[in-house]
Amino acid sequence: MKLKQTKYIFVTGGVTSSLGKGIISASLAKLLQSRGFKVTIQKLDPYINIDPGTLNPYEHGECYVTEDGAETDLDLGHYERFIDLPTSKANNVTTGKVYQSVINKERKGDYLGKTVQIIPHITDEIKRRIRLLAEKNDYDIVITEIGGTVGDIESLPYIESVRQLKWDLGSQNCLVIHLTLVPYLAATGELKTKPTQHSVKMLQENGIQPDILVLRTERELSEDLRAKVSLFCNVDKQSVIESINVSTIYEVPMVMKKEKLDVVTLTKLGIPVKEEPELGPWKDFLNKLKSPSKDVKIGLIGKYVELHDAYKSISESFIHAGAMNECRVELEYIHSESIDKDSAEEKLRGLQGILVAPGFGNRGLEGKIIATKYARENNVPFLGICLGMQCAVIEFARNVLKLDDADSSEMNPDTPFPVIDLMEEQKGLTKKGGTMRLGAYKCEVKENSKSYDAYQTAMVSERHRHRYEFNNEYLDKFEKNGMHAVGINPDSELVEIMEIPGHRWYVGVQFHPEYRSTVLHPHPLFSSFVKAASEV
Ligand code: GLN
Numbered sequence: 001m002k003l004k005q006t007k008y009i010f011v012t013g014g015v016t017s018s019l020g021k022g023i024i025s026a027s028l029a030k031l032l033q034s035r036g037f038k039v040t041i042q043k044l045d046p047y048i049n050i051d052p053g054t055l056n057p058y059e060h061g062e063c064y065v066t067e068d069g070a071e072t073d074l075d076l077g078h079y080e081r082f083i084d085l086p087t088s089k090a091n092n093v094t095t096g097k098v099y100q101s102v103i104n105k106e107r108k109g110d111y112l113g114k115t116v117q118i119i120p121h122i123t124d125e126i127k128r129r130i131r132l133l134a135e136k137n138d139y140d141i142v143i144t145e146i147g148g149t150v151g152d153i154e155s156l157p158y159i160e161s162v163r164q165l166k167w168d169l170g171s172q173n174c175l176v177i178h179l180t181l182v183p184y185l186a187a188t189g190e191l192k193t194k195p196t197q198h199s200v201k202m203l204q205e206n207g208i209q210p211d212i213l214v215l216r217t218e219r220e221l222s223e224d225l226r227a228k229v230s231l232f233c234n235v236d237k238q239s240v241i242e243s244i245n246v247s248t249i250y251e252v253p254m255v256m257k258k259e260k261l262d263v264v265t266l267t268k269l270g271i272p273v274k275e276e277p278e279l280g281p282w283k284d285f286l287n288k289l290k291s292p293s294k295d296v297k298i299g300l301i302g303k304y305v306e307l308h309d310a311y312k313s314i315s316e317s318f319i320h321a322g323a324m325n326e327c328r329v330e331l332e333y334i335h336s337e338s339i340d341k342d343s344a345e346e347k348l349r350g351l352q353g354i355l356v357a358p359g360f361g362n363r364g365l366e367g368k369i370i371a372t373k374y375a376r377e378n379n380v381p382f383l384g385i386c387l388g389m390q391c392a393v394i395e396f397a398r399n400v401l402k403l404d405d406a407d408s409s410e411m412n413p414d415t416p417f418p419v420i421d422l423m424e425e426q427k428g429l430t431k432k433g434g435t436m437r438l439g440a441y442k443c444e445v446k447e448n449s450k451s452y453d454a455y456q457t458a459m460v461s462e463r464h465r466h467r468y469e470f471n472n473e474y475l476d477k478f479e480k481n482g483m484h485a486v487g488i489n490p491d492s493e494l495v496e497i498m499e500i501p502g503h504r505w506y507v508g509v510q511f512h513p514e515y516r517s518t519v520l521h522p523h524p525l526f527s528s529f530v531k532a533a534s535e536v
Contacts (some may be wrong), residue, residue, distance in 0.1 A: 011179060015181040036275065038140045044130075058307055065439065134346060154187065179215075196215060213265060242524065280285055298329055301368055304357075313515055357387070382503075397417060407419070421469065437466055440464075453528065460487075463511060
């Protein structure tokens, strides 16, 4: 279906953060896409960083990387996993990016002597970036999630931009969905609507009347409660949507369908509601997810394990791959700093698969290297991602090639054997932000390898985020002694995949397969890894 004019949906959040605006946005997008509309989702992040690339994962979780090499908020990962379409640089806007554009224009003299202000200059730039996404790509519907919580000082310019856009575009083309929480008070046995009333009032103070309210709740909302929210918040009753807790985020599109979020949205936008959404493959996935025939226990070795969001795309990839293999993946998060020579056996015994995670810097590195050694020596299926692959290379160099003190020059610039070394194009770079090797690059996969068996094709494209690479000076030595480069970038000769052929399943990848796994297309390497682990 092609709409004459792009429709804009904004998703704001109230009461508290972490209510799942990203999942609601992605679920609505899924439902609209399943009705034949061309939809995308954008995230506006109110922080001043240009992008999350320089942020510690403990701050906001994983940094997600798009095909075109943008380092973005992890919600973009949810968007892609739900709608199965790539996002891009334009799908994530931050206050840093907005101010950078405005300040650059000011320095060029583009404002012709005017005083540069939040209204109209910052808000114009925000509106430009929202509309640009639609204009460039011909979308029917753009869903824009506003990060933060209504009432935050830093969200104000975004809320103001939405108010203006609603005015500019007219209410038939623009809609605001506000997500809030209805807490349950055990002491009185009641669900409370006051926080919702207050947060809607706050939006109204900023000139926005929400069109639809989505209420997060642990218990079913009664008709009376819905009527009360409707009365106090100026929202018709069928636009008060219940979002009850469910066991998996992938259930949310079904719950939103039952609550008719898509129907109410389309009706308010003046779009005729014709077909039912086509959700067959999604339901098949849910059925498999809910009725696994076996369990498989995989250890994720990383140094940010206290915050599971730091490995969001990896854990979601296991959910997709698990469903495909009809098994439930129990992911055991193991802190790499807790692993040393003495504790390795006790920590890693019983795992059917070991994944060594991406990362930066020295902290926890030795534990990761010990885990790769354990996997290699004990024939435990192993997947090393980015730094995880580099650890596998270092371990092999030290323990098989007997290159004592082999290392990555990231960790030890004075190592006599820099088996992992800084890429040529990285030398001389001083700025940290946005300067890694980022985004999709081609990789040629050799036949007769575990990776080829997984991909079933010789040319793949995978996303990257790193500065260091396998040092090709050592390639011969590795190949002769049993670790093979089975994936190579055809343009730069950079090693992309290392494998140990005699091993049950031992694959190290310089890229990040987790960024490409979606519900409908689980990543072949994760699927194959889970399959190998389930056979242990
Ligand atoms: N720190 C390593 C590098 O920059 C690995 C990066 C990663 O794991 N994403 O090459």
